[in-house]
Amino acid sequence: MKNFLLKLSLLCCMSGIQAASKYIRIETKSMDWIFKVADNQRLYQVYLGKKLYHKADLQQLSWQVKSSSDGSHPAIGHEVYPASGSEDLFEPAVAITHADGNQATFLYYKSHYSKAIDGGTETVISLADNQYPVEVILHVAAYTEENIIKTWSEIRHWEKRPVTLWRYGSCMLYFNSNRYYLTSYSGDWAREAQPQTEQLLPGKKIIDTRLGTRTNMMMNPFFELGFDHPARENEGTVMLGTIGWTGNFRLTFEVDNMGILRVIPAINPYASDYQLKAGDTFTTPEFIFTFSQDGIGQASRNLHAWARRYQVKDGMGNRMTLLNNWENTGFDFDQKSLAELMKDAKDLGLEMFLLDDGWFGNKHPRKDDRAGLGDWQPNRQKLPGGIGALTQAARTAGVKFGLWIEPEMVNPQSELYERHRDWIIEQSNRDAYLFRHQLVLDLSNPKVQDYVYGIVDRLLTENPDIAYFKWDCNSPITNAYSPWLKTHQGNLFIDYVRGLYTVLKRIQAKYPDLPMMLCSSGGARCDYEALKYFTEFWCSDNTDPFERLYIQWNMSKFFPVNTIAAHVTNLNRSANLKFRTDVSCMCRLGFDIDLKGLSPADYQFAKAATVRYQTLKPLILQGAQYRLLSPYESNHMSVDYVAPDFRKAVLFVYDLHPRFREPLGKVRLQGLDANKMYRIEEINLMPDKESTMECHEKVYSGDYLMKIGLNVLTAQQGSSHVFELTAE
Incomplete structure (x- = not known):
């Protein structure tokens, strides 16, 4: 530790000679985010907004801040990554309880460098405390043409014992405007992404979720900011922002006493005082944002173009049209009936047949949603030939074969539950609360990660013709207790998500071309970190075409339509088939309907519409919306x-x-x-x-x-x- 402090002191002294009035400029084609190393060696934001075209103007940039009593340094500055216990009086970006119990951290500029990345430039900034061996590395990736900035931080330390993190923001943004208007999105099952707009006034507005897995069920991790007036589609200055985290998130909007808006995107610290060991690194989620002077529409197109090129799995690739059996058969199917549906899919002009829930479990057969989760063996009564017989039937029919799984979950009525209670998030001294008759596997446990990865790996190894997975997630984390973490329960919600990512990275490494849909009782999971591993997501179980238009309208603000799966169903039979089909055609088209039950005219229409959609699919899924x-x-x-x-x-x-x-x-x-x-x-x-x-x-x-x-x-x-x- 003494060596670290000595080195840091020397670095600070050296940078003090060079760093006074040093500017760090993050830029895209039309946006600037500019930091300044002040005389006190702290790093401050001095500008965020429309691009400045004259370099000389940078020297004029400074925030007017309230000084300390002796005027020696800012008391309320706009520090790029403010920490708890410092002179800033508002919500910090990071908060650490050090090994000695001290809760104050001061971060000083050490160094920075930039490097080229695909599509732009990444700037890496090192900050460190001068009293504790704690370092924060800020990463800012700027994508030039798309006008997108992606930013995250890394927190690490070398103290003698673990420290506790109780705030861990991805970044801190400051805005200076006369008025701020926030549009956030909330909802519930079958009414996802419902917008509400409000003016931000002094104090805090917090959008968060505490569900652990189905984290987007009630609040969505994306928002719009309108400056001086509510965000509008085709005019005005707006910002779109979203956090890439498939877990509990927290978006904090705080208007301070000077009328400055502070925005902190972060993991939710709820029940998550995180113990970080010496030498380990805590990496925060990526926060992605864009500005537009021409309203939400242009900001959306920025996000769409960036996501397809740089973030979404196979973002520039094909998306298969498909026939799903769920709305047609539910749990009631067998090998023969599925083979007939595959022929229907081919005749309609679709590319894939997707087998949904109900195909697994023998000791506890999956006849409904009360049993079988965790036991991923084909049910011998329904499928005597196993998955192999189905992939063969799909080859015979001339379509690809996809399969539904829910690998993070377990029913108490299952062999897995009977054998591995120690793998399950559950409180042994209390009656379990079941959400949809199921519990959640403890993905903080490496053995559970191996098991979940093994589900996919075994299915693909035994059945290499499986061309697609629909990965469902139907329960939040209840009965929150990890047998694996034992006394470090504050790590559970975070390490669960990291465990999920570990599994997904392994799958992607071995099966890089495997398409997967992210589903969670509809749209309760959709974020840009998950979309590194999934080609698309299911935005709602509500397929009533009238309601679905509102959901698709809102989701398309933040996600390109090649990530949004939309299926034609019979949920609202009062709407004609043409209307239902046209609604689904504006995204990735699929059918979840009894095709044989259609009238001859409707079937002929559906077939012709599918054929035309196939020709227009590259335009719809890759064109500017x-x-x-x-x-x-x-x-x-x-x-x-x-x-x-x-x-x-x-x-x-x-x-x-x-x-x-x-x-x-x-x-x-x-x-x-x-x-x-x-x-x-x-x-x-x-x-x-x-x-x-x-x-x-x-x-x-x-x-x-x-x-x-x-x-x-x-x-x-x-x-x-x-x-x-x-x-x-």
């Missing part, structure tokens, strides 16, 4: 997708609940080339029906379509129209 008409601001909804070369576009229009004789305005498209001429064709028409739209098979300039628009809205509830635009 423009949200044109909000269901929150009208009785209609519309979006368009535009190809990178502007030669193709597709327009979706939905009439939800038009009022009697309401005026029907025109839909103005966005993103087109104003100088190109576009021929418009209405597609996804019912058999023997012709388009009644005046724009069908006509040619318009991109300029006309964006400034004047098209008469494509109707007064018919639950009607929809899809148009393909081709430049001539």
Whole structure:
């Protein structure tokens, strides 16, 4: 420790000669985040916002701060990573109880460097305490073209005994505006991502979750900030932010006494006083954000382009259309009936058949959701030929085969529960509270990590033709106690998530091309860390097309539509099949329906729509998305997708609940080339029906379509129209 302090003291003295007025600039094509090493060797944020184009202006940057009584150093500064116990009077980014019980930490600038990364530059900044052997490494990755910044921190120490972390922010952001408006998203099962907007006033606003696994069930880990007025789709200065953490998160928004907004994205410290051993590193989640001067729409497109290129697993790759059996059969199926469904999938033009829940368990057969979880052997009565017979049937039918699993969970009625109670998060001295008749496996335990990895590895080793997994997660962590961690229960919620990532990294290392869907009773899990290992997520069990449009509208603000799975079901039979299909076609299309039960006309429509979707899939899933008409601001909804070369576009229009004789305005498209001429064709028409739209098979300039628009809205509830635009 003495050697560390001596070295640190020398570093601080040396940097004191060089670092006064030193600026660290994080920049993208249109955004700057600028730090300054002050005379006291502390690091402060001096600017965050629209890009500054004159380097000389950097020398003028400084925050006006309230000084200490003798004026020697800032008492309320805008420290880049403030710690507890220092002179800052507000919520810290990091808080440490040292081995001697002291809860104060002061972080001083040591050094920084930058390195090239794919798509941009990563800046790495070292900070350290001058009294304790504690170091914080700040990482800031800036993606130039997409205008995205991703930031996280690493905390480590060399004290003689473990220290306790009780705050661990990914970063601290400061904003200086007249007013701040936060749009956050909440919900519950089947009503995910419901927005609410409020003005942030002095004090704290905290968005958090404490569920352990199904962490997005009630609050979502993403938000919009509007400056001076609420965030709007196509105008104004806005920020979109989201934290990549598949566990308990906490987003803190604090307006201080000077009217400055402080934002801290972090793991939730709830029940998580984390013991960190000497020499170990605590890595915080990545926080991703972007600014736009042109509203939410442009910020969304920033996120979409960045995510597809750099974050999402196989983000630029294909997504398979599929037929799922769940809404059709539930638990009631056998080997023969599944083989018939595979033929139906092929005949419809789909690429994959997905077998959902209910295929496993023998001593405790999976007949409902009360038994079998944890016992991942094919049920011999339903599937006498095992999974191998199903993959063979899929090959015969000409489709890929996908499989549902829920490997983090266990039913008390299971062989796993009977054999390994020590692997389960459960309090032995209390009656267990079961959520959906199940408990959660303790992924903080390396043996459990091996077991969960082994589920996937064994299935793929024995059945290499499995082409896809649907990974479900239906219970939060209840009865929170880890037999593995014993006296260090404050580590459970965090180490559980890290254990999950360990499993997912192992799967990805051995099976790098394996697509997987992230499901959690619908959309209770969706974040950019999980999407490093999953190609898509299931945003809601609510497939009523009217409700689903609202959910897809909101999810598309933060995630590209190639990550959003949308299936045609019978949840709302009052909506016609065309409307249900058109709603799903705006994301990754799938069907979860009894195809043989469709009328001849509906089946013919579904088949033709699937074939057309396959041709448009690259455009929809990889094109730039423009949200044109909000269901929150009208009785209609519309979006368009535009190809990178502007030669193709597709327009979706939905009439939800038009009022009697309401005026029907025109839909103005966005993103087109104003100088190109576009021929418009209405597609996804019912058999023997012709388009009644005046724009069908006509040619318009991109300029006309964006400034004047098209008469494509109707007064018919639950009607929809899809148009393909081709430049001539």
